[in-house]
Amino acid sequence: xxxxxxxxxxxxxxxxxxxxxxxxxxxxxxxxxxxxxxxxxxxxxxxxxxxxxxxxxxxxxxxxxxxxxxxxxxxxxxxxxxxxxxxxxxxxxxxxxxxxxxxxxxxxxxxxxxxxxxxxxxxxxxxxxxxxxxxxxxxxxxxxxxxxxxxxxxxxxxxxxxxxxxxxxxxxxxxxxxxxxxxxxxxxxxxxxxxxxxxxxxxxxxxxxxxxxxxxxxxxxxxxxxxxxxxxxxxxxxxxxxxxxxxxxxxxxxxxxxxxxxxxxxxxxxxxxxxxxxxxxxxxxxxxxxxxxxxxxxxxxxxxxxxxxx
Amino acid sequence: xxxxxxxxxxxxxxxxxxxxxxxxxxxxxxxxxxxxxxxxxxxxxxxxxxxxxxxxxxxxxxxxxxxxxxxxxxxxxxxxxxxxxxxxxxxxxxxxxxxxxxxxxxxxxxxxxxxxxxxxxxxxxxxxxxxxxxxxxxxxxxxxxxxxxxxxxxxxxxxxxxxxxxxxxxxxxxxxxxxxxxxxxxxxxxxxxxxxxxxxxxxxxxxxxxxxxxxxxxxxxxxxxxxxxxxxxxxxxxxxxxxxxxxxxxxxxxxxxxxxxxxxxxxxxxxxxxx
Numbered sequence: 001x002x003x004x005x006x007x008x009x010x011x012x013x014x015x016x017x018x019x020x021x022x023x024x025x026x027x028x029x030x031x032x033x034x035x036x037x038x039x040x041x042x043x044x045x046x047x048x049x050x051x052x053x054x055x056x057x058x059x060x061x062x063x064x065x066x067x068x069x070x071x072x073x074x075x076x077x078x079x080x081x082x083x084x085x086x087x088x089x090x091x092x093x094x095x096x097x098x099x100x101x102x103x104x105x106x107x108x109x110x111x112x113x114x115x116x117x118x119x120x121x122x123x124x125x126x127x128x129x130x131x132x133x134x135x136x137x138x139x140x141x142x143x144x145x146x147x148x149x150x151x152x153x154x155x156x157x158x159x160x161x162x163x164x165x166x167x168x169x170x171x172x173x174x175x176x177x178x179x180x181x182x183x184x185x186x187x188x189x190x191x192x193x194x195x196x197x198x199x200x201x202x203x204x205x206x207x208x209x210x211x212x213x214x215x216x217x218x219x220x221x222x223x224x225x226x227x228x229x230x231x232x233x234x235x236x237x238x239x240x241x242x243x244x245x246x247x248x249x250x251x252x253x254x255x256x257x258x259x260x261x262x263x264x265x266x267x268x269x270x271x272x273x274x275x276x277x278x279x280x281x282x283x284x285x286x287x288x289x290x291x292x293x294x295x296x297x298x299x300x301x302x303x304x305x306x307x308x309x310x
Numbered sequence: 311x312x313x314x315x316x317x318x319x320x321x322x323x324x325x326x327x328x329x330x331x332x333x334x335x336x337x338x339x340x341x342x343x344x345x346x347x348x349x350x351x352x353x354x355x356x357x358x359x360x361x362x363x364x365x366x367x368x369x370x371x372x373x374x375x376x377x378x379x380x381x382x383x384x385x386x387x388x389x390x391x392x393x394x395x396x397x398x399x400x401x402x403x404x405x406x407x408x409x410x411x412x413x414x415x416x417x418x419x420x421x422x423x424x425x426x427x428x429x430x431x432x433x434x435x436x437x438x439x440x441x442x443x444x445x446x447x448x449x450x451x452x453x454x455x456x457x458x459x460x461x462x463x464x465x466x467x468x469x470x471x472x473x474x475x476x477x478x479x480x481x482x483x484x485x486x487x488x489x490x491x492x493x494x495x496x497x498x499x500x501x502x503x504x505x506x507x508x509x510x511x512x513x514x515x516x517x518x519x520x521x522x523x524x525x526x527x528x529x530x531x532x533x534x535x536x537x538x539x540x541x542x543x544x545x546x547x548x549x550x551x552x553x554x555x556x557x558x559x560x561x562x563x564x565x566x567x568x569x570x571x572x573x574x575x576x577x578x579x580x581x582x583x584x585x
Contacts, residue, residue, distance in 0.1 A: 052438055052578045076441040086436035088322070090329040095322075102318040103440040147436070 001028050002061075003155050003187045004049060009058035011044055011211075018044045019211040022058070026155075029185040031177065033198040035298060036208035042191035043083060044211075046157050049189070050075055063154060076104060079153030083160050085144035089133035093124055093143050096132060097150060104151040111150075118146040138169035145176065156180060159191045170197075177201050199294040207298055209305040219294055226297045230267050231290045234260040234274075237283035246280055249273050311449070315442050319450030324458065327423045332521070337416055337458075341466045344408040346473055352400045353477040356393055367392045375399065380548040382491050394481060401474050402489050406549055407539040409492075411532060412466055413500045417459035417507030418528035424451045426515035426524035435585060438578050448576040452508050452569070459504035467496045494554030502561035507531055509568035516575060534561075 004026040011019040019041045026032040034042045047053045049062050051071025060067055067074045087096050094115060101111040119125045122142040132140060141161070148156060158177065162170040178201060180186050192198055198205050199219060206216040215222055229251050236258040247253060247262065249269040254261040260282075264273055267289060274287055292300075327333045356363035366372060376395060379387060383402060387395045428434040437447065467488075474487045511528040518524040538557075541547030549557070 047582065050439055052582060054579065072441040072443055075439055078439075080436075080439040082435045082439070084432050084435075086433045088326050088433055089431070090326050091322075095325060099318065099322045100436070100440065103315060103437075103442055105312075105315075105441065144436075 002026065003028055003030075003063055004032075004189070005059075005061040006049075007059045009045075009048065009060060010056045011041075011048055011053060012056045017056075017211055019048070022208075022211070022213055024206050024213070024216055026187055026189060028187060029181055030204065031181055031188040031190065031202045033190040033192060033202040033205040034208055035192065035195065035198055035205050035294075037193055037302070039210070040208040041211040042208065043159055046080065046159055046189070046191060050078060050080060050157070076151065077153060078155045078157060079148035079151060080157040081144055081148040081159060081161055083163065085140040087132045087140055087143060087147075090131060092129050092131055093119065093135075094128045096143065097147060100147050101150050106151060114150060114152075118149060122146050138165055141165055141169065141173070145173070152184075153186065155187045155189060157189045157191075160193070161190070162192075162194060162197060174201060195293075195295045195298055205294070207301055209302055212305070214301040214305055215297070222294070222297050223291050226292075226301060229263045229265055229292070230270070231292070231296075232262045232264060232270055232273065233286075233288045233290060234262060234277060234282070234284060235286040235288075236260065237285050240280075240282045242277070242280060242282065247273065247276060249276075311446055312442070315446050316450040316453055319442070319447065320454040320457065323420070323424045323451060323454035327420050327427075327454070330423055330427075332525075333419050333423050336419060337462060340412060340415060341462060341469075344405065344412065345466045345470045348405060348408070349401050349470065349474050350477055352405075353397055353474075353481065356396065357481065363393055363396070367396060372396075380550070382489065382548070382550055386486055386489060390482075397478055397481060398486070401478070402487065403491075403542060403548070406492060406495055407535050407542065409463060409467065409470075409495060410499060410503055410535045410538065413459040413463045413504040414507045414531050414535070416462045417455045417504045418511045418531065419525055420458055421451070421455035421508045421511035422515065422521050422525035422528060424454050425512050426519055427521040429515070429519045429581065429585070430521055432585060434581055438581060444577050445573065448512075448573050452505075452512075455508040455511070456501075456504050459507065460501055463500045463504070464496065467492075491549055491551055491554060494551055494558055495549060498558035499554060499561060502558050502565050503534075505569060506561055506565035509565055509572045512572040512576065513568060516580065 002025045006025070007023050009019055009022040010017065022045070034045060036042055044053065048055055048060060049067060051067030051074055054068045062074045063077055065074050088099070091099070097115045097118070098111065101115065106114070116125070119128045122145065124139065124143060124146070127135065127139070132143065135143065145161070161173050161177070165173065174197065177188055177190070180188060190198065190202060204216065204218050205222070207214040215226060217225065239258050242253070242255070242260070249264045249272055250262045251265060252263040262273060264270060270287070270289060274284065277284060356366070367376065376392065376399070379399065380403070383398060386398050386402060390398065428437065442450070471488055475485045479485070507528065510531055511524055514527050515524045518527055538547060538549060542549065547553070
């Protein structure tokens with residue numbers, strides 16, 4: 001079942017189109033990522049999906065509801081981690097959670113239990129009655145995540161969830177995202193420009209540039225469709241000089257000590273490449289083709305999009 | 311409209327705003343000056359210094375006032391000497407417009423913290439992701455500014471009544487305050503000014519996304535009170551019961567029109583502009 005269905009979505013701020021003809025779906029329990037540079041339209045999409053903006057054109061359905069007219073019902077079933085934690089710093093952690101829980105309409109006893117559970121889970125129980133202004137950045141981000149999970153949302157929106165966090169805190173957040181799907185079957189809608197994060201966590205990604213979709217699919221699908229060339233790692237016994245222009249199939253060559261990285265157009269070019277290297281006297285120990293990473297695909301697509309814009 | 315949600319939002323705004331010294335300090339200092347310091351000075355100083363008192367009543371600017379007291383004061387000044395007449399004049403009439411500044415100041419400082427402050431601190435976005443409707447958010451925040459403004463004004467009036475009667479009892483010999491002209495001022499004009507201050511600050515906050523910017527600009531509302539203050543001193547305008555009801559009606563009309571305008575412009579898309 002689709003939890004989010006977007007068709008031909010357009011959103012304009014005056015003359016500027018922030019989103020242009022965007023269509024995608026997110027399934028139940030799916031981890032879906034919007035990838036793109038700052039200003040690509042990721043935050044605007046989250047705001048539209050939660051009824052904070054009205055679309056200029058196109059249709060949106062979230063959990064079968066139209067957010068532009070049933071925004072309250074949508075927001076009662078979603079949780080959003082905004083790009084900045086957006087917490088009331090003069091209030092305590094518990095006061096923050098209680099306020100948002102009451103605004104969600106949670107019954108008092110359930111809210112109390114849920115607050116205790118989440119404060120414990122996020123390792124904030126000891127500081128629950130201290131002002132948020134005294135918290136570190138990582139603690140604020142964990143509290144903001146607790147707030148987003150308070151109402152047991154069916155869809156969790158995470159806008160740059162690890163931005164500004166140290167590596168340890170980032171790892172905790174990634175583990176949490178993975179566990180949410182495993183344990184609760186929640187759909188997770190992730191906005192990020194950290195490609196490794198998307199590669200590790202997401203079932204499918206949508207790559208955005210200036211509000212337009214450049215590509216969408218699972219990593220495997222994207223690797224098949226947007227193959228910017230095959231990188232081949234050639235491990236030599238010892239460093240060996242390969243004169244420039246001696247490898248006719250190579251698009252790029254990178255050498256580091258006894259390791260050569262050669263980019264060729266197709267997998268079919270690899271035997272000829274190996275044969276040529278052997279002919280040049282290179283002491284080959286191992287040859288391994290590498291599939292393009294999400295990063296390779298992302299930068300290839302973004303570069304193409306920028307060239308088209310120019 | 312979900313009233314529980316309005317109340318939740320108002321309580322949160324109070325808990326948040328009352329930890330801001332820029333909000334709390336004027337709410338403590340101004341009432342102390344108007345309600346305790348000024349009446350005590352007007353009662354005690356003339357008694358301690360007869361020369362100063364004589365100089366005051368002989369002042370050519372004060373003489374016309376004492377000779378032409380408004381009709382609503384005369385029942386309270388009959389048979390009183392000049393010193394006690396001055397007490398009735400100052401505490402029963404001259405200080406009255408100060409009670410118009412209190413609801414304006416309180417409502418604007420809280421509304422500035424609640425509307426502009428939330429945008430400035432970027433907490434508004436999380437609030438907009440709650441299920442509350444735009445109208446619920448608006449009226450929750452209006453309530454947060456309106457009720458303390460009214461509460462502070464009414465509380466100050468109660469304290470003023472006690473202070474004036476206690477401090478002047480040994481001079482006057484009877485409990486004379488409040489006089490009827492104060493009732494429309496406190497119970498009709500003050501609520502209207504509380505709403506006016508709130509609605510005006512909401513409109514200002516749309517263009518001034520900082521707490522201080524919105525608060526300072528909304529300070530121009532005090533201009534509304536100055537004609538009453540100087541009009542009474544000059545003997546041109548007296549805030550009688552009838553005049554109070556009329557002035558209050560006019561302020562209510564303006565306040566409601568501004569509130570209508572403010573609620574129309576209060577929507578999530580506008581609040582998020584620039585965030």
